[in-house]
Amino acid sequence: MSLNTQIFLGTILGVGLGILFSQLGPETEGVRQGIYFCGIVGTLFIDLLKMVLVPLVFTSIAVGVANLRQHSQLHRVWISTLGFFLLSMAAAVLLALVAANGFQPGKGLSLDLFQGVNQNIAAKQMSFAEFMANFLHGLFINPFAALAQGNILAIVMFALLLGIAIVMGGERYKNILRLTQEGLELMLSMVGWIMRLAPLGILALLAQLLATQNLEVLSSLAQFITVVIGTILVHGFIVLPFLLFLITKISPLKFFRGAREALITAFATSSSSATLPVTLRCAEQHLHVKPSIAGFVIPLGATANMDGTALYEASAALFVANLAGIELDISQQLIVFFTTMLAAIGAPGIPSAGMVTMVMVLQSVGLPAEAVAILLPIDRLLDTFRTMVNVEGDMIGSLVVQRLVKEK
Numbered sequence: 001m002s003l004n005t006q007i008f009l010g011t012i013l014g015v016g017l018g019i020l021f022s023q024l025g026p027e028t029e030g031v032r033q034g035i036y037f038c039g040i041v042g043t044l045f046i047d048l049l050k051m052v053l054v055p056l057v058f059t060s061i062a063v064g065v066a067n068l069r070q071h072s073q074l075h076r077v078w079i080s081t082l083g084f085f086l087l088s089m090a091a092a093v094l095l096a097l098v099a100a101n102g103f104q105p106g107k108g109l110s111l112d113l114f115q116g117v118n119q120n121i122a123a124k125q126m127s128f129a130e131f132m133a134n135f136l137h138g139l140f141i142n143p144f145a146a147l148a149q150g151n152i153l154a155i156v157m158f159a160l161l162l163g164i165a166i167v168m169g170g171e172r173y174k175n176i177l178r179l180t181q182e183g184l185e186l187m188l189s190m191v192g193w194i195m196r197l198a199p200l201g202i203l204a205l206l207a208q209l210l211a212t213q214n215l216e217v218l219s220s221l222a223q224f225i226t227v228v229i230g231t232i233l234v235h236g237f238i239v240l241p242f243l244l245f246l247i248t249k250i251s252p253l254k255f256f257r258g259a260r261e262a263l264i265t266a267f268a269t270s271s272s273s274a275t276l277p278v279t280l281r282c283a284e285q286h287l288h289v290k291p292s293i294a295g296f297v298i299p300l301g302a303t304a305n306m307d308g309t310a311l312y313e314a315s316a317a318l319f320v321a322n323l324a325g326i327e328l329d330i331s332q333q334l335i336v337f338f339t340t341m342l343a344a345i346g347a348p349g350i351p352s353a354g355m356v357t358m359v360m361v362l363q364s365v366g367l368p369a370e371a372v373a374i375l376l377p378i379d380r381l382l383d384t385f386r387t388m389v390n391v392e393g394d395m396i397g398s399l400v401v402q403r404l405v406k407e408k
Helices: 003-024 029-066 071-103 128-137 143-149 152-195 198-212 215-220 222-248 252-269 272-286 291-304 307-323 330-346 354-364 369-374 376-404
Strands: none
Touching (some): 003 029, 003 198, 003 252, 029 152, 029 198, 029 252, 029 272, 029 291, 071 291, 071 307, 071 376, 152 272, 198 376, 222 307, 222 376, 252 272, 252 376, 272 291, 272 376, 291 376, 307 354, 307 376, 330 354
16 A cells, blocks of 8 residues: 555544544543544654754755756746745735635624633734844854754755855865765655654544544634635645646646645644655655755745745734724735735744744734734644645745756
8 A cells, every 4th residue: 555545544534533532522531542642643753753854954955055056056046936935925915815805704703702811822022123133033043053953944044055155165065065965865764764654643643633623612713714724725726736837837636646645744744844854755756856956945945935824824814803893904904915924934834833923913013912812722723724735835836946947
């Protein structure tokens, strides 16, 4: 049985087991033990992926940049990558604003849902200028501290500079390049071992998610959930595949067949960083993206290309405004447009990371930061969908960049 088939079966069994646990009741002794066991297995799977994450990101970006021997090629890759990231995120935020203005989720819901939860929220008051200063400061730190702390964005920057230095040095640094390439091959071998546990890990994660979700809170926010999920699916299954076909002429069906393994893992883990090893594997082996392109675009996209997160935060800002009875005019929605893109770039690729930057988006238009309380009960569910679209955007970005920089 192929790994894709095993992952698919694990997904079906995980959903069925989670629904069964939810029906029996999490308070039941057997169900409680089952959820506890699923939590151990799911955490183990994610921790194994995170174990290889830092060395994989470092070696893949350094090798990817170093393999772009000519400066013109490196320049084209940079421009193409950043251009596509900005285009896809702008399309996602624009789609979210149109849908939120059209369906107006949140009108008529009771604000009593905030009571009792605000006491548990310690939202940090951070202005736009402070956020920008902290974001830029976090890009350039001690590389050894970044490696030890798992600061992915700082690791990306250092690996990028190292790769450029190897390119500039030419033959003088060929031994360092060879060592880095062997390190990358070693990490990919370890990823292959870890992926044998993927079906069981995904089963456990989905079962735990469905068994512990508060369905009563979900029902009270059904309209907002429907609008967000629907908008995310439109972006993931219509907008991004359209951009892919428009630029590369690759059929969406062929793409989804090759990307299925990574998309399912992203949906189960809600972490684009934890899914990164699987994403690289799918891009290089199934979608036939050159390692030099995939190793540069995908790790960078895992931290800087968050279509789903940007879309969700824009929708949530208008949802909170509706709850508070505030009408956002065009200028305020433009602020939301740019702020969500910046916040999505700064959001780490970990579960529920968007909640960290959501405070900045709300305060940019004068909404109360405490409003994130209403989003906490449903964030984990929506996080699965938006992470899947985040990962999809990274893989499509690698295919688009490969097509745009293809040598004559």
